[in-house]
Every structure is written in structure tokens, then in C-alpha cells.
Amino acid sequence: MENPIDLETRPDCAVIALHSVTREYTGHAGTVRALDHASFSIVAGEWVAITGPSGSGKSTLVNLIGCLDRPTAGELRIDGEDVAKMSATELDRFRADKIGFIFQQFHLIPYLSALENIMLAQYFHSMTDEKEARAALERVGMGHRAEHLPSELSGGEQQRVCIARALINNPPILLADEPTGNLDAANQKIVAELLQDLHAHGHTIVMVTHDPEMAGLAQRKIALSHGKVFCHPVGGPVVSLRK
Amino acid sequence: MFFRLLMESFRRQRRRKALAGLAILLGTTAVTAMLALATTIGDRIQQELTSYGANIVVYPAADQLEVKVGGVDIKPVPGGAYLHESDLAKLRGIFWANNITGVSPELPIHILGKTAIGADVDASATGLWFDHALSSGGAPLKTGAVGLHPWWKLAGAWPQEQHTTAQNAEAVIGATLAERLKVKAGDEIQVAGQPGNASQALTLHLTGVVSTGDAIENQILLPLNAAQTIAGTPNAVRRVEVSARTKPEDAFGRKDPDTLSAKQREIWYCRPYANSIAYQIREALPGSRAEQIRRVEQSEGTVLKRISGLMWLISAAALLAAAFAVSAAMATAILERQTEIGLMRSLGASKTTVAMLFYAEAGLLAIFAGGLGYLAGSGLAAWLGARIFATDGGVRLGSLLIPVLFPVVVTLALVVAIAGSTPAIRRALTTDPSAILRGSV
Ligand SMILES: Nc1ncnc2c1ncn2[C@@H]1O[C@H](COP(=O)(O)OP(=O)(O)OP(=O)(O)O)[C@@H](O)[C@H]1O
Ligand SMILES: [Mg+2]
Numbered sequence: 024m025e026n027p028i029d030l031e032t033r034p035d036c037a038v039i040a041l042h043s044v045t046r047e048y049t050g051h052a053g054t055v056r057a058l059d060h061a062s063f064s065i066v067a068g069e070w071v072a073i074t075g076p077s078g079s080g081k082s083t084l085v086n087l088i089g090c091l092d093r094p095t096a097g098e099l100r101i102d103g104e105d106v107a108k109m110s111a112t113e114l115d116r117f118r119a120d121k122i123g124f125i126f127q128q129f130h131l132i133p134y135l136s137a138l139e140n141i142m143l144a145q146y147f148h149s150m151t152d153e154k155e156a157r158a159a160l161e162r163v164g165m166g167h168r169a170e171h172l173p174s175e176l177s178g179g180e181q182q183r184v185c186i187a188r189a190l191i192n193n194p195p196i197l198l199a200d201e202p203t204g205n206l207d208a209a210n211q212k213i214v215a216e217l218l219q220d221l222h223a224h225g226h227t228i229v230m231v232t233h234d235p236e237m238a239g240l241a242q243r244k245i246a247l248s249h250g251k252v253f254c255h256p257v258g259g260p261v262v263s264l265r266k
Numbered sequence: 267m268f269f270r271l272l273m274e275s276f277r278r279q280r281r282r283k284a285l286a287g288l289a290i291l292l293g294t295t296a297v298t299a300m301l302a303l304a305t306t307i308g309d310r311i312q313q314e315l316t317s318y319g320a321n322i323v324v325y326p327a328a329d330q331l332e333v334k335v336g337g338v339d340i341k342p343v344p345g346g347a348y349l350h351e352s353d354l355a356k357l358r359g360i361f362w363a364n365n366i367t368g369v370s371p372e373l374p375i376h377i378l379g380k381t382a383i384g385a386d387v388d389a390s391a392t393g394l395w396f397d398h399a400l401s402s403g404g405a406p407l408k409t410g411a412v413g414l415h416p417w418w419k420l421a422g423a424w425p426q427e428q429h430t431t432a433q434n435a436e437a438v439i440g441a442t443l444a445e446r447l448k449v450k451a452g453d454e455i456q457v458a459g460q461p462g463n464a465s466q467a468l469t470l471h472l473t474g475v476v477s478t479g480d481a482i483e484n485q486i487l488l489p490l491n492a493a494q495t496i497a498g499t500p501n502a503v504r505r506v507e508v509s510a511r512t513k514p515e516d517a518f519g520r521k522d523p524d525t526l527s528a529k530q531r532e533i534w535y536c537r538p539y540a541n542s543i544a545y546q547i548r549e550a551l552p553g554s555r556a557e558q559i560r561r562v563e564q565s566e567g568t569v570l571k572r573i574s575g576l577m578w579l580i581s582a583a584a585l586l587a588a589a590f591a592v593s594a595a596m597a598t599a600i601l602e603r604q605t606e607i608g609l610m611r612s613l614g615a616s617k618t619t620v621a622m623l624f625y626a627e628a629g630l631l632a633i634f635a636g637g638l639g640y641l642a643g644s645g646l647a648a649w650l651g652a653r654i655f656a657t658d659g660g661v662r663l664g665s666l667l668i669p670v671l672f673p674v675v676v677t678l679a680l681v682v683a684i685a686g687s688t689p690a691i692r693r694a695l696t697t698d699p700s701a702i703l704r705g706s707v
Pocket of ligand 2: 082
């Protein structure tokens with residue numbers, strides 16, 4: 024995993040590829056360019072940390088990669104497919120298939136148990152499978168709390184359920200927006216270990232973080248500033264989509 | 267899973283849903299009550315209104331126009347100008363016979379006699395049907411003056427025409443006259459025969475005292491057959507009041523049938539205008555004139571129209587108010603769940619799926635609230651029916667649980683709930699899920 028892949032010659036290896044992606048928000052107070060001609064790519068199995076000061080466009084980037092949003096300009100390919108060319112319904116389908124979200128606020132449905140929260144993700148993807156959902160909870164060490172409501176779980180436990188939910192449909196990409204932002208040191212450690220374990224098993228992880236320690240766990244950092252991809256770490260080549 | 271999600275989510279936000287549910291409940295209660303009243307009791311209103319008086323009057327063709335002052339016929343009783351009581355059964359055979367709800371023949375006579383304590387009696391009297399079975403072979407129509415004058419108040423019992431013999435008859439006496447003659451129910455009046463005709467003496471047994479609010483309080487009311495005996499004019503009737511269910515008069519209804527073409531005339535004839543019923547009465551009773559009493563007939567029509575118009579207005583207003591209340595309640599309910607929507611979208615749920623969930627929730631609420639509203643509305647209708655139409659002892663509750671209304675009302679509740687929640691759901695779905703998940707909303 025330490026061997027850099029030659030993306031110049033094999034751009035199709037990139038599971039996420041941005042080419043000059045711009046996202047502007049137009050509100051009543053004018054236009055804000057949250058992402059400004061961002062170009063980079065991420066290959067399968069990579070763990071990438073996205074860092075930058077508040078308002079630099081990190082969440083915007085994650086939402087674009089997560090297909091919750093579309094670029095104003097530029098080309099964004101996820102798993103080889105051009106997101107801009109997809110219809111809204113295709114995008115919904117695509118998102119269910121390709122992306123597992125991990126949120127800073129966990130976003131578990133408060134009136135469903137841990138197990139049901141995971142089954143909900145199965146339901147929206149295809150069909151529910153309770154055994155599989157239980158196995159996913161076991162995987163994050165939450166098997167014994169399957170029947171508990173989110174309100175009965177600690178922040179760290181909720182985040183583990185959230186990770187189990189992100190994994191349930193075997194998406195090629197895990198997107199985490201500040202996964203440890205709401206956690207104390209002990210829980211941060213548990214989540215960090217979990218992510219490391221997932222990475223070791225070949226999951227592609229794109230993670231936004233403010234925390235240098237968390238960022239340090241990633242193979243590569245992409246720093247954003249004022250919407251521009253500011254710095255590429257050593258060994259992280261910029262991929263041109265033009266073959 | 268959808269069902270489980272729906273059930274769990276349905277149980278949440280109880281206060282907001284209770285509010286929306288209450289709005290639907292109130293709306294459907296009003297609508298059910300109005301519909302129940304409009305459908306079942308519509309007939310009853312009609313009955314009530316028609317019973318407030320006759321709308322057609324029939325008198326002998328040879329007669330001059332009737333001259334009534336304060337409800338009393340002041341025209342001298344001419345000899346010979348009579349209708350025949352035995353002809354009245356023919357009214358049951360006319361085209362619109364079933365629309366005739368009341369027939370009340372009258373024979374005014376003059377009574378001279380003495381009370382039991384010897385006071386002189388010199389009074390007007392009217393021979394009437396009180397509760398007469400008018401039949402021409404088929405099912406008889408129970409009718410008479412009592413039915414046509416529901417406001418008459420009686421202390422005692424109405425006279426029975428079957429009790430009339432050659433020497434005896436029953437009668438009721440107007441309150442004013444009773445006071446003047448110092449008689450009461452149970453007393454007797456000896457009526458002297460009138461010289462110069464077939465008039466016959468007999469004893470009137472007073473069965474009650476009647477208050478009518480008009481000049482009849484100065485009269486004696488007795489069965490028609492007794493009046494005919496006293497006056498010596500068997501089978502004679504001076505005047506007949508007829509109460510008929512009619513179509514409100516319009517321009518066509520006012521036309522003179524003799525000026526219409528044959529085809530038009532037939533159409534006119536087959537519409538239950540008071541005029542065409544009067545026309546048919548003229549045809550049925552030889553030597554009669556029948557005319558509508560226009561004032562009563564018209565006010566009936568407009569009152570009916572106004573009442574049902576008002577009912578529809580109230581129903582529509584109740585439903586509209588319910589839709590607005592649902593809309594407000596759903597707007598806050600859904601706003602509170604924006605994150606949930608964003609999350610579902612991030613899990614791959616399409617807008618349609620999310621909308622379905624919320625619509626299903628609103629629908630479930632509508633079915634519950636609409637069902638309750640149906641029951642409450644039926645109860646309300648029964649209660650209102652009993653209050654408004656109390657004259658015939660009210661309406662039984664059972665008769666107002668109209669099953670046909672249930673799907674109608676629940677459908678209306680669904681429409682209201684769905685229409686009411688649509689703006690909120692649409693807005694929630696157009697909001698960018700990424701903004702929601704970012705925590706900026
Ligand atoms: N819906 C929106 N409408 C207008 N401007 C927006 C919208 N969403 C984000 N922005 C703006 O875009 C810029 C980037 O926002 P973004 O949320 O991506 O920042 P971030 O790097 O995630 O910040 P933080 O670290 O605080 O989460 C900000 O200036 C923000 O105000
Ligand atoms: Mg952010």
C-alpha cells in the first residue's frame with residue numbers, strides 16, 4: 024500500500040477523480056465560491072485526509088464526492104462515472120451503491136434502534152437482512168447494544184453504529200466529515216482504530232478532519248484554503264483526467 | 267422496514283400530529299354532520315317547511331275571490347257554492363299526488379246554542395278534518411288541519427270524526443271564546459237547529475281548548491261531518507287548503523300553460539311547480555278553482571336553498587381551515603426532521619421514497635382523525651337533528667350513521683391531509699441535503 028500507483032499512466036485506477044471542479048453558492052448576499060477549480064484524484068484503498076481552516080470548502084468537497092451535490096463547473100468522476108451526466112434518480116441509486124457516510128453528528132434516526140438504523144440503510148439500498156446488520160454491529164463492537172436507541176448510547180458508541188451503517192452496503196468509498204469532531208480522546212481512539220482496521224481491509228476512506236493526530240493516520244493529506252486545493256503531500260500525484 | 271419506520275415515526279411528534287389530527291377531526295366532524303343533515307334530513311327540512319302551511323288553496327269556481335281578514339272568512343256564505351268532500355279523494359290520483367303532503371277542507375258555519383250553565387252561544391265555527399285518512403284505494407294519506415297548522419296549541423284532545431252521530435259530536439273551542447263562555451274541556455254546548463233548512467240540533471262535547479294566535483281563537487272547531495250536519499249541507503266543503511312539495515317557481519313555472527305549445531305544456535305539467543299542481547287539482551275537482559299561495563311557496567324554496575348553501579359553505583370552510591392547520595402543523599413537524607430527511611437522502615433514499623413516508627404518515631393521521639370525525643359528526647348530526655327538528659320527537663342516532671358517508675369523509679380527510687402537507691414536504695425535499703447534514707440548518 025505504500026507503493027505509489029502511477030496514476031499518470033492509469034487514470035482509470037482513480038476511484039475519485041476531480042478535474043477543475045468548482046462549486047459556487049449563489050445566495051441573496053452574492054456568490055460564494057466554496058470550491059475553486061479543484062483537481063486531484065484518489066485511488067482505491069487510499070486513506071485521504073482533507074484539512075483546512077473553517078470555511079475552506081471541506082464539507083462542500085465531501086458533499087460533492089458523496090453525490091449529495093453537483094459541481095457548478097468541472098468534471099467529477101466517481102468509480103469511473105461522470106456524476107454530472109446522471110439524472111437525480113440515478114444519482115440517488117449511485118449514492119446508495121457507492122458511498123458510505125460517517126457524520127460528525129452521527130445522524131442516527133432517534134426512534135429506531137441501533138440495529139434498525141443499520142437496516143434502514145439496507146432498506147434504502149435494496150432489502151433488509153437482519154443477520155448481516157447484526158454482523159456489521161459486531162464488527163464495530165456494538166453487537167451487544169443492537170436493540171438500544173441512539174439516545175441510550177454514548178457519542179463514541181453512536182459513531183460506531185454510524186460506521187457500521189456506512190459499511191453495511193459494501194460501498195467502495197467511505198466519506199467521513201469530522202468523524203471524531205464530537206468525541207473525547209478515548210472514543211476518538213476507538214474510532215481511529217476502527218478506521219485503521221477498515222483501511223487495512225482495503226476500504227477507500229476520505230476523511231475531513233481538523234485534528235492533526237487524525238490527519239496523521241491518513242496516507243495523504245489534501246489541504247484546502249479558500250476553496251483551492253492548496254497543497255499536495257509528498258507522493259500524492261495530481262492526476263490529469265486527460266489520457 | 268417501511269412499515270416499521272412509518273409506525274415509529276408516526277408515534278413521534280405527538281403534539282404536532284395531535285394538532286394536525288385535531289384540525290382534521292374538527293373539519294371532518296363538521297362535514298359529516300353537514301352531509302348527514304343535508305342528505306337524510308334534507309327531506310325532513312322539506313317536510314318541516316311544507317308543514318308550516320298550505321301552499322295551494324282550492325275553492326268553488328262559482329265563488330268570488332276569497333276575502334279573509336285576520337284569518338276569518340268574512341264573505342257571506344252563499345248558498346250552493348260548495349266543493350264536494352267526496353271528490354277530495356281524487357287528489358290522490360293526480361300526476362303529482364305523491365307530492366301532496368296535506369289536505370285540509372274547511373266548512374265555516376254559524377252556531378247558535380246554549381252552554382250547560384245556560385249562557386247563549388252565538389259563534390263562528392269551522393268544520394275540519396283533524397286526522398283524516400284520505401284514500402282512493404291505495405295507501406291512505408293521514409292528513410287534516412292539525413298537520414297543516416303545526417303551531418296550533420291544544421290543551422286536551424282533538425275531536426274524533428268517528429264519534430260524530432246524529433245527536434252528538436266532539437269539538438274543540440278557541441281559547442278566547444272559551445274564556446268568554448266560561449267553558450272548558452269536558453263541557454257541553456247544546457246547538458240549536460237553524461230554521462229554514464235541513465239543519466239539525468246536536469250536542470257538542472268539548473274535548474279541548476285550542477290556541478292558534480289568530481281569529482280562530484274566537485271559534486269552535488269541529489269535525490267536518492258534524493259541521494255538515496249542523497249546517498244541513500252534507501258533503502259540502504267551502505275551501506280546501508293543500509300543502510304540496512313543490513319545485514321553487516322559476517320563469518317557466520309562472521307561464522300560463524294554455525299559452526304554451528303542446529310539448530312545452532307537457533314539460534310544464536310534469537314539473538312539480540305549485541302552479542302545475544294547482545292546475546292538476548283544478549282538473550281533478552269539478553267546479554273548483556285552485557291557486558297557489560305564492561308567498562309561502564317561495565319562501566320555502568329560498569329557505570331550503572339558503573340552508574343547504576350555508577351547509578356547504580360551512581363544510582368547505584371547515585375543510586379549508588383543516589387544510590391550513592394541517593399545513594402549519596406539518597410545516598413545523600417536517601422542519602424539525604430536516605436532518606432525518608437529509609440522512610435518508612444520504613443513505614440513497616430518493617425524494618419519492620421520503621415523500622411517500624411523510625405522505626403515508628399524513629394519510630395514516632387522516633384515516634384516524636377522519637374516522638373519529640365521522641363518528642363525532644354523525645353524533646353531532648343526530649344532536650342537531652334532534653334540536654332543530656324536535657317537533658317529531660327528534661332523530662335517532664342510529665339513523666344518522668350513514669355508512670356511505672364513511673369513505674366519503676375519510677377520502678376528504680385524506681385529500682385535506684395530503685394537500686395540507688404537500689407544501690411542507692415539497693419544501694423539505696427541495697432543500698439541499700448537504701446543507702442539512704453540514705449542520706447549517
Ligand atoms: N448552502 C450554502 N450557501 C452559501 N454559501 C455556502 C453554502 N454552504 C457553504 N457555503 C460557504 O462555502 C464556504 C465553504 O463551506 P464549507 O462548509 O465547505 O466549509 P468547511 O471547510 O466545511 O468549514 P468547517 O470546517 O467550518 O466545517 C463557506 O464560506 C460557506 O460559508
Ligand atoms: Mg465542514
